[in-house]
Amino acid sequence: MNFQQKLIILTLSILITACGGSSDTASIAPSPVAPVPVTPAPVTPTPITPTILASGSHATLAANEQYLVPKGTSVTTPSGSIIFLYGSNSKPIVPLNSIINVPSSATGAATYTVSSGVVNVAPLNATSQFIAGSATSTGSLDGVGSAATFFIVGNGMAVDATGNIFITNQSKVRKITPEGVVTTLTDFKVTNIDLNPSITIDKSGNVFVSLQTQGFIIPGFGPLANLGGYFNSNNIFELTATGQSIAFKQWGVTPPSSSPPSLTTGGLALDSAGNFYIADTTHHRIVKFDPTGSMSVFAGSGTAGLADGAGVAAMFNSPSDVAIDGQNNLYVADSGNSALRKIKPDGTVSTITLPSDPSFGFSYKIAVDPAGNIFSIYVRLVGTSKSSGIYRLDTSGNITNFPISGITLGSTLTTDSKGALYYTSGGDVSSTEPIPAMILSGAGAQVLKMTLSN
Numbered sequence: 046m047n048f049q050q051k052l053i054i055l056t057l058s059i060l061i062t063a064c065g066g067s068s069d070t071a072s073i074a075p076s077p078v079a080p081v082p083v084t085p086a087p088v089t090p091t092p093i094t095p096t097i098l099a100s101g102s103h104a105t106l107a108a109n110e111q112y113l114v115p116k117g118t119s120v121t122t123p124s125g126s127i128i129f130l131y132g133s134n135s136k137p138i139v140p141l142n143s144i145i146n147v148p149s150s151a152t153g154a155a156t157y158t159v160s161s162g163v164v165n166v167a168p169l170n171a172t173s174q175f176i177a178g179s180a181t182s183t184g185s186l187d188g189v190g191s192a193a194t195f196f197i198v199g200n201g202m203a204v205d206a207t208g209n210i211f212i213t214n215q216s217k218v219r220k221i222t223p224e225g226v227v228t229t230l231t232d233f234k235v236t237n238i239d240l241n242p243s244i245t246i247d248k249s250g251n252v253f254v255s256l257q258t259q260g261f262i263i264p265g266f267g268p269l270a271n272l273g274g275y276f277n278s279n280n281i282f283e284l285t286a287t288g289q290s291i292a293f294k295q296w297g298v299t300p301p302s303s304s305p306p307s308l309t310t311g312g313l314a315l316d317s318a319g320n321f322y323i324a325d326t327t328h329h330r331i332v333k334f335d336p337t338g339s340m341s342v343f344a345g346s347g348t349a350g351l352a353d354g355a356g357v358a359a360m361f362n363s364p365s366d367v368a369i370d371g372q373n374n375l376y377v378a379d380s381g382n383s384a385l386r387k388i389k390p391d392g393t394v395s396t397i398t399l400p401s402d403p404s405f406g407f408s409y410k411i412a413v414d415p416a417g418n419i420f421s422i423y424v425r426l427v428g429t430s431k432s433s434g435i436y437r438l439d440t441s442g443n444i445t446n447f448p449i450s451g452i453t454l455g456s457t458l459t460t461d462s463k464g465a466l467y468y469t470s471g472g473d474v475s476s477t478e479p480i481p482a483m484i485l486s487g488a489g490a491q492v493l494k495m496t497l498s499n
Contacts, residue, residue: 095158101149105142111160117151120144120159127446130157137443173449176210176467177225178491183471185217185229193227195219195471195490201243201313202469202492204461205250210492212457212469213242218254218284221492230284243313243366245321252284255313255323281313281321281334308332308340312366312410316373316390324364324377330357331364331377331388343375344394351382351396359394361386365409370417378421380409385419385438397438412458412466416440420466422454435468435495447497455490466495 095111098104104112120128120137121144130137136158145159177193184194201213208223216233233256243255311324319336322343330345342357350360362381369375376397377386385397397419412420419438423446434448435458455469471490 097155098145098147100147100152103144103146105144106139106159108141111158112145113155114145114147114157114159115151115153115155116157117153118145118147118157118159121146125448127444129444129446130159131442131444136160172496174494174496175225176223176492176494177221177227178470179489180470180491181489183490185214185219187219187227187229189227190225193221193225195469195492201245201254202457202459202467203244203246203252204459204467205246205252206248206462208461210459210467211244211246211252212492213244213254213256218244218252243310243323245313245315247315247319248317253313253315253321254282254284255310255321256280256282311364312368312378314367314369314375316369316375318373322367322369322375324367326363326365326380329361329363329381331361331367331375344388344392349381351379351384353394353396355394356392359386359388366411368411368413368419370413371415372417374417376411376413376419378409378411385411385421397442410456410458412460414460414464414466415462416464418464420458420460422456422458422468435466437497447495466497468493468495 095113096104097113098118100115106112114130116131118130120130120139122128122140123142124140128137128139138160143159175190177190177195179191179194182194183196185196186192186194188194195212196215203211205211210221211230212219212221218230218232219227220230221227230252245253247253308323308325309327311326314322316322321334323332323334325332325345328345328347329349330347331343333341333343335341344356344359345361345364346352346357346359348360349362351362352358352360354360361377361379363379364377364386365380366378367375373390375388377388379386387395387397389395410421414420417440420435421438423434423436433454434446436444436446438444453470455471457469459467461467469490469492
C-alpha cells in the first residue's frame with residue numbers, strides 16, 4: 046500500500062469517528078434548549094352586581110350573591126348567631142344561607158355589602174366547656190368538678206395568667222384551677238353581704254376584691270371581725286396567695302352607723318399602671334384609686350343622665366360594671382341608660398351604638414378581651430319566646446350574638462389573656478330591669494369556658 050492509499054484510509058477513519066461511528070467513543074450531549082415561556086391569557090372574574098335590599102325586606106344569601114343594606118341590618122347565620130351591622134366594617138363576610146333582614150326602621154343609605162366571600166366562611170359557633178359546679182344544687186361546697194357548689198348572685202370573676210379562676214361567691218372568694226378543683230380562699234363572714242362584689246387581678250397575680258358590706262359581722266371570724274357589730278362600708282381588699290386579706294382601701298361609714306356609705310361599689314377594673322376604677326352605681330360616676338389609695342372622680346358629674354364629654358362633664362345613670370382593654374380604654378355598662386360607654390385614658394367619654402332592636406335586652410355585666418372585643422349577655426324577647434346568649438361587639442363595631450341553649454345563663458363574664466371567655470349558669474336575666482333578677486335556689490350554678498370561632 047502506497048503513501049496516498051494510507052492517507053485516504055486515515056482520513057476516512059477520522060471522519061467515521063467524528064460522526065459517532067465507533068461504539069468505543071463517548072457521545073457528546075446536545076446543548077439544552079430553553080423552553081419558550083407561555084403566558085396564559087388573563088381570566089377576568091365575572092362581576093357580581095349587588096342587590097339592594099329595601100327597608101322591611103329580607104333575603105337568604107346564596108353562592109355568588111351580594112346585598113347592599115343600610116346600617117341597622119341584622120344577619121342571622123345558619124348556626125343561629127345574629128350579626129348587627131353598625132360598625133366600620135362595611136363589607137362583612139358571612140356563611141352561605143344566612144338570612145339578611147333589613148328592619149323598617151333602617152332607612153339610611155345602603156352602605157354595607159353583605160356577601161359570602163370567594164369561599165364559604167366557617168359558621169359562627171360558640172363551644173362551651175364545663176369547669177366546675179353542680180347543675181342541680183347551689184351552695185358553697187369545695188370539691189372537684191360537679192362536686193363543688195356555688196351561689197351565683199351577681200358574682201365577680203377574673204382569671205390569672207396560668208388559667209386559675211377567682212370568683213366572688215356571697216361572702217366568700219373561691220379559686221378554681223383549670224382542672225376544676227375548687228377551694229375557698231377567704232370568707233368575709235358578714236351576714237348581709239353585697240350581692241355585687243367584684244374582683245380583678247393585676248399582672249403579678251395579686252387578687253383584689255371590692256366589697257360593699259351592710260349587716261352584722263360574725264364576731265371573731267374573717268378579716269372584718271375587728272370592726273364588730275353593725276357594718277356599713279366599702280373596701281378594696283388584696284388577697285395573698287394563702288387567702289389572707291389585706292385592706293388596700295377602706296372608705297364609707299364605720300360601725301355602728303347605718304348611714305349610706307359615700308361610695309357604692311359596682312364593677313372593678315385595674316389598668317396597667319395599677320390604678321383601680323370602680324363603677325359608683327348610686328352616685329352615677331366612675332371613681333379612680335391610684336396605687337397609693339388616693340381617690341378621685343374619673344368621669345361622671347354625679348347626677349343621673351346621658352351625656353358624653355370629658356371627665357366630670359359626662360353623665361351616667363347607675364353604671365353597674367367596668368372592664369378595661371389592652372390600651373387602658375375603660376368600658377362602662379351604663380345600666381340606667383341601657384348604654385355601653387367608652388372612656389379613653391384621658392377621661393373622654395363617648396357612647397357606643399348598640400342595636401335598636403326592641404327584642405334585644407341589655408345586660409349589666411361586661412367583659413373585654415385583649416384584642417378589644419367586648420362581650421355581654423343578651424336576652425331576646427319575641428312574643429312570649431325568650432332566648433339568651435353571649436354577644437360580641439368586635440373592634441369594627443359590628444355585633445355578633447352567640448345563642449346558648451340548655452342552661453340558664455348567669456350574669457358573670459370575664460376573659461383570659463388568650464381571649465377565651467368564661468361565664469356562669471344559674472341566674473335568670475330579665476331584659477326589663479337594669480339589674481337582672483337572680484334565682485337563688487332550685488337550679489344549680491356552674492362555671493363554664495367558651496371558645497368562639499370566627
